[in-house]
Amino acid sequence: MSILHTVNKSPFQKNDLASCLSHASDADAVLMIEDGVYGAIKGTKAAAQISAAGATVFVLGVDLAARGISEDKIADGVSVVGYDGFVKLAAEHNAVNSWL
């Protein structure tokens, strides 16, 4: 049993990412989308929370590109995926939890 969590809010404005990371199991995946992708920027408080978490963490590349966040700014341990990767993650896990 594993879950795909999606987070779509900026971690600098809401605590959705922090709460999600602390409730996700090691077998889970966390995918940052929309304004949630700001959580992937290295050197931030959010990046530290990600590296301390057990779940595998992904970020949606098209949302990064829209916001002008280049891939060299992405924290270690965060994998960039496309819409196809999003679909694959949803199919691989038993449930999807959208943190709204």
Added chain:
Amino acid sequence: MSEGMEEGGSIKKFMYMNRKAPYGTIYALEALEVVLIGAAFDQDVSLAFLDDGVFQLTKDQDTKGIGMKNFSPAFKALGDYDVTKLYVEKESLEERGLTADDLMDLVYEDEDDDWAEKPSIRLVSRDELKAVLADQDVIMSF
């Protein structure tokens, strides 16, 4: 009537505060629309970018993949509307892993200085922004 209503009107200091990231919500785009409309009224206009608002000014935004309009080039037109003071808070940039190099080059032509091209973005500390805010007549927050 009260001061400021005399014939010809008076110039007031208008501040538009931007605290939201672009695209995730409509606030950033709506704020920019209001600024452009307000620019027609010949007031002393400033913009502040703090908290997630600093994300509005990142360069190389490419929205093709998300099917939304990239409105960041519109910031480059502000100088032509005499909107030349964009205060960006340093602490907000740092907390978000950004530096001034990650922002667009926004400039205006100074008519009082032989149309010399000058930067519109003014990096300020939180304390400096506090002082700028205290000096305004009208503040609109988005």
